[in-house]
Amino acid sequence: MNDTAPLWELVDVCKAYPGVVANDRVCLRLLRGSIHGLLGENGCGKSTLIKTLSGVQQPDSGSILRSGRPVRIDDPRTAREMGVATVFQEFSIVPTLSVAENLFLGNLPVSRLGIVDWDRVHSDAAAVLDDMGFDVSPQTVAGELSVGGQQLVEIAKALVRNAGMVILDEPTAALGEEEIERLHRLLRTMRDRGTAILYVSHRLDEVERIVDEVTILRNGRVVRGSGETGINVAEIVDAMVGENIGEHYPKVCNAGDEIVLEARHLATASGVIDASFTLRRGEVLGLGGVLGSGRTEIARALFGTDRITAGKLLLRGDAVRFEREIDAIDAGMALVPENRKVDGLFFNFRAGGNITAAALPRLVRSGLLDLAAERTATRELVRDLEISPQAEHKTVDFLSGGNQQKIVIARWLFSNAQVLILDEPTQGIDIGAKIAAYTLINELTRAGKSIVLISSDHDELLAMSDRIAIVHHGVVHRTVEASSLTHDDLVRASADPDEHEPGEVAA
């Protein structure tokens, strides 16, 4: 073993998916006893890199060195055997098993007869948990722990296996302040004992607190390697965002004066606490905020999925109450959901069935579906939205992400919706398809339709919105002209709206 070489090193690793180069000649050096921050915005290639290091997928090219020697990480099992432990955002603990069972899952100590040695399982588990300062009984059912607790169990699994490197993917996304502090204490202890830690995050406030060195990705490339950037938030933001953004956003302002939709102090049981905003005819209102800030929950409230428990919703000045989605649809609302595969598309239908699904009554003539009218309408929308003509004859699972997304949008054109909620409309589609989606947004607003845009891509949100409502912990703090915000403002305001303009915040 060569002790001076980094524990893990990636050299010129490339990985492409259809339509996207996710990692482009990425180099990364991970040292023993160091917490390495991997930063970048959504879609910059962080997840791809993690998957490569944990053996979930193979790089297209480039090499991976372990203590200076080239290795292949064929599958997650190999990664584990090489001492890589990954704590994904979606945990891999079994919620119905005890903490101790989870810790030793797949490697339960057994007696010579092949019978599980439960005394050893529990005493070994207790020793590890105690060492971590994690005050929980090994017999506790894992599913009963808080998210933070479950995450610590995941880390404990890494300790049990004596992993030399621990990868944490957005570890604090769902944690409270105390839990974050507890996690950070533990990570520092592990670092001091020589573990290499790769800390993946897009939350800048944490970086200063915990990370020893950073690598910053943008559009799949390393823009700052370790050592090139100090742990300085301003510098990091510059590197993450880059220059010359906004050029590929063909924004056209079509906002009128007439207020179409107005929310007054909306609240729901699912996490909207106080949301007030207006939406004008032809306007794009962006909802800005971090993951879990309540943007999607606001969308659900507007669409009748979640019951509004307080406040008022006015559509063209009239108070409306949506008991279910169909009420919202009948009133001219539309939702393009965040996850089009899970919530949007019918993979058993071709374009036609997908496009007409939300407005089947429009096709009914004396009790029967007018299939000829369906074909005509489908052909027109496929042509107007420049969807692949194949879509008319094949089920939609054969289409690209961009075409699939357009089909979901076409559904709401067919239903003649006036207010469209677009939740992460460009997630997972390539840049050409994104521009097509932006052009489509312009056309929608030109036709007098109003749009509520939710996007984790701050550039996109800034460029395509007329105004932006800043959401934090379920509260809309203020609504500002998009043009008055910079990317930096938005990142900071989403992370902590109170700090910067305390005067405007409602008590």
Added chain:
Amino acid sequence: MKRIVDVQLIGPFAAMLIVAVIVSLTTDRFLSVGNLSNLSLQVSIVALIAIGATVVIFAAGIDLSSGSMVALLTMIFAEMLKFQGIPLAFALPLILLTGALLGLMLGLVTAYGRIPSFITTLAALIAFRGLALTFNGGAPVFSLDPALEPIFYARLFGIPLPFLYLVFFYTLAAFAMNHTRLGREIYAVGGNPAAAVLTGIDVNRVRTITFVIAGFMTALGAILMSARLNSGSPNYGQTLELQAIAAAVVGGASLAGGRGNVLATLMGAMTIVIVQNGLNLNAVPSSVQNVVLGLIILLAVGIDRWRPELSVLLSRLLGRPRSTGAVAANKTV
């Protein structure tokens, strides 16, 4: 639409033909007019019930209750005709209504009670058979009504009535699935219930309706069963639910929901009945016949699951490049 229907029917139709050819090679009696006519009578009950089973499967549910429901309904029918003196003309619609109501109950419990249909209808499978035994002290009732038998045995222009029922109900079902809002919504609910909710489709209502349809079709099967034997019995309809589900599956309906063609279920039902008929003609004991039915179900689902591998294998055997189009067309509704 016609083109798609054709593609979806080719596989099940070919399967039926192959089975028929094999059976006709093993015995001369298969192709006799008497046997073929008997076959159409034999297939009618399971094929009618299979329409309901298929519609439930399209909406990603499963109905295990139909066999027991047949027993229960023949006993209620017998009670009405024999002991309550209700005229046949009133009893018939009452039985259909009862079947639909039982289906409604199962649908409501499944959809609004959020209990998986597998469990709901498994419970009903046991409970309905038990209920059937509460009539007439659990004994069969014979000679219900002389006017009953023509429902099964009469002919119109020389064609057995059960054959006409099949033509009528399969045409109706196929048309409804393709040309009505309900049919489309059933496919949508089976294809992606989450997306169905977000497009404003009343998923619970649609699921409930599929069970009402299944209950109605089961009642129709029960009437034919009673008419065929002029009796009611708590023992009728054993494994009928499995044969109906097998017909749907052999016909290519996806158990995951959303995909399939109701006409293909008729082919599936015929395939199964031809196999049974072949085994009967060759004097294979009924115990072995059940084993064969089990294997057919496995094979039908397997062929659906192994489609990608099979298409690779097939193209290698034929020495042709693999056509993804064929796979695509097969999945299309």
